[in-house]
Amino acid sequence: MPCREEAVLPLLPGIEAHLDFRRQRGAVSILAAIALAMAISAALLAIDLGNLFYTKRHLQTVADTAALSAANNIPDAQHIALDTAASNNFSVPGTQNNTLETAVGRYDATGTTPQVREFTPGGNPVDYNAVQVTVTTEQPYFFAVGSRTVRATATATRTDMAGIRVGSGLLSIDTQKSALLNGILGGLLNTSISLDAVSYQGLVNTDVRLLDLVKARADVGTVQELLNLDLTVSELLRLTATALTQSDLASVDATVLDALNLLALRADGGLHLKLGDLLDVSTASGGAAADARLNVFQLITLAAQVANGTHFLDVPVVGLDLGGLAQLKIALSLIERPSEAIGSPGLDSSGNWRTQAHTAQWRLKLDLDVLGALSGVPGSGLVHLPLYLEIASADAHLTSIDCNTPRNSSIVTVGAGSSLVRAYVGDVNPDAMTNVTKAATVKPATIVNVLGLITVDAEAAIDLPGGGGDLNFSGPFDNNNTQRTSGLSTAGLFTSLGDNMVLDVNLLGIGIKLGDLVKALAGLLAPIFALLDSLLAPVLNLLGIQLGYADVTTFYLKCGVPELVR
Secondary structure, three states, X not given: OOOOOOOOOXXXXXXXXXXXXXXXXXXXXXXXXXXXXXXXXXXXXXXXXXXXXXXXXXXXXXXXXXXXXXXXXXXXXHHHHHHHHHHOOOOOOOOOOOEEEEEEEEEEOOOOOHHHOEEEEOOOHHHOOEEEEEEEEEEEOOOOOOEEEEEEEEEEEOOOEEEEEEOOOOOOOOHHHHHHHHHHHHHHOOOOOOOOHHHHHHHHOOEEEHHHHHHHOOOOOOHHHHHOOEEEHHHHHHHHHHHHHHOOOOOOOHHHHHHHHHHHHHOOOOOEEEHHHOEEOOOOOOOOOOOOEEEHXXXXXXXXXXXXOOOEEEEOOOOOOOOOOEEEEEEEEEOOOOOEEEEOOOEOOOOOEOOEEEOOOEEEEEEEEEOHHHOOOOOOOOEEEEEEEEEOOEXXXXXXXXXXXXXXXXXXXXXXXXXXXXXXXXXXXXXOOOOOOOXXXXXOEEEEEXXXXXXXXXXXXXXXXXXXXXXXXXXXXXXXOEEEOOOOOOOOHHHHHHHOOEEEEEEOOEEEOOHHHHHHHHHHHHHHHHHHHHHHHHHHHHHOXXXXXXXXXXXXEEOOOOEEOO
16 A cells, blocks of 8 residues: 655744743743742751751850959869850750860960960969860751751960069168269269259159050050160150159159159150160060159169169268268269069969069179378378279069958069179279170289388278078059068178188288287278178169069059950
8 A cells, every 4th residue: 555645744834933931931830930949948057057056146145254264263173164055055964965065274475466376274373374265065957857066165264463573672862872863864864953852752652654645645555566666865755754744643742753854854865765774564465564654763763774874973972971082983874774564473384484574683892991191102102991882683583373252351462582792802803884795804902002112012802692582462553561570680791701700911022920919900800891891782772783682572463353355
């Protein structure tokens, strides 16, 4: 049978377009359904993520408040943190397997940036100053399957700080001593000054805050920036006067401002220093040291001493009655800078005290000429005693702080000690007063010269051991809160030196052994050494130098307020 072909008629253009539109509309419907499903899923995911975010914020609040509360009483940190968390609707374990863990340890705030500051758990309980709290919870999803662990951590520190000074303290000022102070301070400033006792007393009784010094200097914004400034002594004195004028003190004695401005005007413009050379606040966190008060007189004298470097000072002998038959010359040199320190107590990870202050090492040279008219030698007495002292350093370190309420019942423990002092009769090498690289050499000196016919050479040396121990301070914590370590006083120092003196008598250059004469000479010299004993103490007292002692002052205490550090 023959095949029959069926004819396929072409669609009209309008009908074909209609069918394409229906196919496209179907595709769009499918895409819309997919998009709607995705939008719903995204919305559900957003709800779950938002809930997680809310939970995270709540946990962070719990961790922050728990850490801050626990830092107030670190030994009971876990119990306090749990109670604080419960008050913030976070019970352990609760219905969501909640956990709360505390770690106690030390937070090191000495790094220059937050990245190098860190919390170290454990260690010596004496050094604890921080608490780290970690909280977790199991947060179930609303629309997804399962749950997610949410975690938050906070670290809070509470640093108690104190300011300590060692080996510098002016105990009293009177009219007679003000003349001596003018010579000493004028010598340190390389000028001549004439302040009366009232001005000095005003300087001693006035304090200035570090914060006031910062505010008075327009180009600095922090205490550390202030400490790093290179200043002349004149600039420091003017800055101090400005700070006192702008401070919130009820009133500032005009005599103090006049004295500061006069000293600034007279001081050698070539004397430079940094406040950081006087004051160590390296362990103080943030602006915690800003409220520390510095004694103005101490600030002036320390600055002048440091700015003078290795120059030695001729100390004027005024107001001291030598009877017209004797002449005394005194020279003093500073070998190491004096310092004060503000910071936290205890040892660091290297075994060094975090906060420590160090006194200067001094060299003191005295030349006493007695009965100059009888010697026959111009410029020299019949008896000439050259004496030389190497006054070693003293150190103090902040051992511990026990803050209590009221604040003045707090206990600050400071360890202190003074090192060896050596005293000599003899001639020293010419650069002994300024050579900081080595100790002086001392050789026998001619102490008696009778027209060149009879001479007596002498040599003597004694060592004074230092004292030391722990000192406990309670309030008020100011510049008058000073204690002294045990040691040896200056009383009888030169008398002891005379008792240990070896005499060599020469007649026309020939050594002779005259035991009775030597004993007689020693007896004649005894009142001269006693005179020296009476002269040395007031001079050293004015300079804040002690032999065999260490005077320690706790002039500042800040009981820490807890703060979040991470």
